[in-house]
Structure formats: structure tokens, C-alpha cells
Amino acid sequence: MSRLFTLHLLFTACLGIFNTDVMAQSSDIHSATPRLETKQYQLFEDVDKHQIRILDRSTKQTLRVLRLQNKQGKYSQLSTILHHQQRQSFILVLSDIAELWELSYDPKAEPVYQGWVHDYQMGEGIADTQLFAPRKTLLSTALDCFILDPQRPYVAGADQQGKFQIINLDIRRQIVEQQFAQPVYPCLSKLENTGATSVLHLKLTSSAADNTDTTSSVILIDMKTGKQLTR
Incomplete structure (x- = not known):
């Protein structure tokens, strides 16, 4: 086998690998789930x-x-x-x-x-x-469970330690911060639009001392003021 022919084979192989990489990257872009x-x-x-x-x-x-x-x-x-x-x-x-x-x-x-x-x-x-x-x-801490108010510039979030915050998107800062004794889950809660404001039906969880029993409850929070409501 001549040296020229060997170099040609090596070049073809390298070109094939390069094209495969490019095709794979392109395929990844188009096949990725948004x-x-x-x-x-x-x-x-x-x-x-x-x-x-x-x-x-x-x-x-x-x-x-x-x-x-x-x-x-x-x-x-x-x-x-x-x-x-x-x-x-x-x-x-x-x-x-x-x-x-x-x-x-x-x-x-x-x-x-x-x-x-x-x-x-x-x-x-x-x-x-x-x-x-x-x-x-x-924010004062990283949060990972959020819900947004679709009618107003508010989002509410919480972390796994029970810290709860409401953020005003217009002024770009938190307007409410509250520490609960148990985890709260804004992302699993629902919002009620009352016309004047939005009420968050905030889900809380609590466990028995031996972690054998877990219960959940809901408290009502005004998204505009952060105040707890009673009905």
C-alpha cells in the first residue's frame, strides 16, 4: 500500500469522524426536549x-x-x-x-x-x-418551588426549610418573607383571583415525630400584602 494511499485513507477516516460529530451535535439540538x-x-x-x-x-x-x-x-x-x-x-x-x-x-x-x-x-x-x-x-436565598400570579406582577416561592417569599417583578425585590416551621409548597398550591387581589391557598405539610404520618393543610395568603386571611 503506497504512502499516498494510506494518507488518503487516514484523511477520509478523520473527515468521517468530524462529520459524525457535527451531525451528532446537530441531532442533539433538534432532538432535545425544550x-x-x-x-x-x-x-x-x-x-x-x-x-x-x-x-x-x-x-x-x-x-x-x-x-x-x-x-x-x-x-x-x-x-x-x-x-x-x-x-x-x-x-x-x-x-x-x-x-x-x-x-x-x-x-x-x-x-x-x-x-x-x-x-x-x-x-x-x-x-x-x-x-x-x-x-x-x-433574593436572600435560592428558592425552588414557585407559583406566579397571572394577573399581577407577583410570584411566590419557597425552599425546603419552610422559608416563603413573595417577589414583586415590577420593583425587582421581595416584598414578603416568612419562615414556617414546616415545608410549604407554592408550586403545588392554587391562586384565587378575588378582583381586588389574589389569594394564595398555600399548602403546608407536617410530619409526626417518627415520620410515620404526614398531614397537609392550607392557609390563605394575600399575594399583595402577604397577610394571612381567615374565612
Whole structure:
């Protein structure tokens, strides 16, 4: 076998491997299950790269890629994504960093300034005017069980230790924080729209000392004020 022929075989083999890798990557992109999809958009998570990718469903064009990372450089996985249709936005719940992100697809959305509160209130810094610019709300702790108010700018979340918070998306901060003695589950609860406000039927669980018996109960919380209600 001539040296030239051997080199040709090696080149062909390498080219075949390269093409296989490219095809595999392309197949992974198109076969991956979106974390959330609407009539217009699909949101995919790349766990290895700590990224969220947003695609246009009709064209399959990538519209935005965002790294799930805080200012200190810590990466996070995505806990869940909520769709707030009235606000034309997606709410990203991050499991490893104490932040809540809102990604607006409203073409009339205001620019987002990724800085301290006084920075964006004064119009300082560099504005992100693209669609899906992340509006980040800093939290006191990472939360992983959320429910959103579809009529108002509120979301409620909790952690596994019973800490409960209500966040106002307009002002980008928590307005209510309460520590329960047992776990609470906003994501398993329901919302009641009373017209003037929304009432969260917050589910709580409690266990016997030997963990052989678990019971659940519900308390009513005003999403606007955080006050417990009685009926």
C-alpha cells in the first residue's frame, strides 16, 4: 500500500469522524426536549454549559443564548421556567444562586441595566435593549418551588426549610418573607383571583415525630400584602 494511499485513507477516516460529530451535535439540538415552549418560542437548557437557548419555533433560529451565572461567577442549573403571558415574559427559577430572572419578549419593554438599583434608576451603565434581556431580582436565598400570579406582577416561592417569599417583578425585590416551621409548597398550591387581589391557598405539610404520618393543610395568603386571611 503506497504512502499516498494510506494518507488518503487516514484523511477520509478523520473527515468521517468530524462529520459524525457535527451531525451528532446537530441531532442533539433538534432532538432535545425544550424546557418550555409557546406558540412562538422554544426554550432549551444546556446543562453542561449552564446556558439557556431561546429559539424561534417557525424558523428554528436561535434568538438569544444566556449563561446562567451571577456576578461572582457562580454557575447555576435551571430549576424551572414559568410563562407570564400578561407580562409577555418568561420567569427563570435558578436552583444554585439566589436570583430570579425575567426575560421579556415584549417589543416595547424598557431597556435593562445590569447594575445596582441606583444605576438603572439613573439610567447609568450599558443598556441591554434586546429581547429576552434578563431582569434580575436578588433574593436572600435560592428558592425552588414557585407559583406566579397571572394577573399581577407577583410570584411566590419557597425552599425546603419552610422559608416563603413573595417577589414583586415590577420593583425587582421581595416584598414578603416568612419562615414556617414546616415545608410549604407554592408550586403545588392554587391562586384565587378575588378582583381586588389574589389569594394564595398555600399548602403546608407536617410530619409526626417518627415520620410515620404526614398531614397537609392550607392557609390563605394575600399575594399583595402577604397577610394571612381567615374565612
